[in-house]
Amino acid sequence: MAAPTGYFTQVAKAHGVKVTFTPEIEVDIREHITESTKLVWIETPSNPTLRLVDIRAVATQAHEHGVMVVVDNTFMSPYIQNPLDHGADIVVHSVTKYINGHSDVVMGVAAFNSDELHKRLSFLQNALGAVPSAFDSWLAHRGAKTLHLRAREATANATAVARALEASPHVIAVNYPGLDSHPHRAIAKKQHRDGMGGGMLSFRIRGGHAAAERFCQLTKIFTLAESLGGVESLCEVPSSMTHAGIPRDQREAVGVFDDLVRISCGVEDAEDLKKDVLQALERAVAETEGLAVDGANGANGYESGEQTL
Ligand SMILES: Cc1ncc(COP(=O)(O)O)c(C=O)c1O
Missing domain, CATH: 3.90.1150.10 (Aspartate Aminotransferase, domain 1)
Structure with a gap:
């Protein structure tokens, strides 16, 4: 949620993109789709509360409206979850995290199985300059092996x-x-x-x-x-x-x-x-103990044992 949220609330907004957030995407996605909706972005598991989204359920509804689905798969890594197999159109990862795995590279990746998307995104990558260095690529390749x-x-x-x-x-x-x-x-x-x-x-x-x-x-x-x-x-x-x-x-x-x-x-x-x-x-x-003003039953307004998810 952290870095992508900053992009959505500040960068995308500045380019005229309207973004709606919802924590329960699987139940109310139809409510959020309008005529101008182009993309549904899912983070599953979500950061930092580890909620999950049923990718297939969301992709089915989104595709009925001609809307593409992107899944941020950073927390699971491609070893544990493969969103394209569940109907997603694009998968993104912060390679910085599990794929590289050694906390010495800053990199991102978008994966998809469409030639059309490959053509469009490769053009944008080249035109915008979002190209990793050879050394970072070598390090990430080393990490991916394990x-x-x-x-x-x-x-x-x-x-x-x-x-x-x-x-x-x-x-x-x-x-x-x-x-x-x-x-x-x-x-x-x-x-x-x-x-x-x-x-x-x-x-x-x-x-x-x-x-x-x-x-x-x-x-x-x-x-x-x-x-x-x-x-x-x-x-x-x-x-x-x-x-x-x-x-x-x-x-x-x-x-x-x-x-x-x-x-x-x-x-x-x-x-x-x-x-x-x-x-x-x-x-x-x-x-x-005794210090917390916002501890259990305190200013946060929750009761002990209440589920957060
Ligand atoms: C789920 C998730 N996606 C994307 C990012 C962004 O990663 P980066 O800052 O390497 O681009 C983060 C960062 O914490 C994250 O937790």
Whole structure:
């Protein structure tokens, strides 16, 4: 949601493109399609709340109206999800993340299976100059060779961490599509390879924003940073980092509360990651107890145990 949202709200708007956002695209897409609609853009899983969208259901409705469907597949990577097989017209990835996987390249890619689109987009790429350097391409190629290994390991690690978080009394809710408790688990089983959940997850910590920030300072293996999809595990607080530019009411309407922590699991040992998360949780919640004005039942207006998805 972060970088693409900035493009839609600021860059596209300046070029006269009207954009409508919706968190529940699968149920109300018809309401959003007008005579001038050209494109439906899906982020599945969504960043940072890990909601899923049924690509086939949306593509079927969009195509009935002659509208193209683009899927941002950055969180899943092409190893876990292949949106073109589910009816999407274009798939985009931040290659910076899983495809490269080593946090040393900034690159993007658009994939499609139409000669017509290839002709149009190749022309635009050349005319606009969106061409990666030879060295970056070489690095991304090196990364892609181990994508399948990294994606499997990141999924195993995120599953272990998500289960540990779900069992913790310090956690209000866990957003991870690999858990049976996820409201869109059925879509994950249909759309993701072997129902895999990927390496990304988010959770709401008890103790509000202060506890979320403290958690990210107290982890020893997870590094506090905004990126994701690399071999090293990262954590961040979306409300004050990746999603700080979105007004609070809009953020909270889609589940991005001040106490949300986003985690990107790398390829380290699962037991080490679990232990790291649990010790940071324990300390963050203890240290911020009594401090939080926006903690559970506080200014955010949610009740303990409320589902964010
Ligand atoms: C789902 C998703 N798509 C796209 C991007 C944009 O990536 P980049 O900044 O590498 O273009 C991000 C960045 O975090 C993302 O999370």
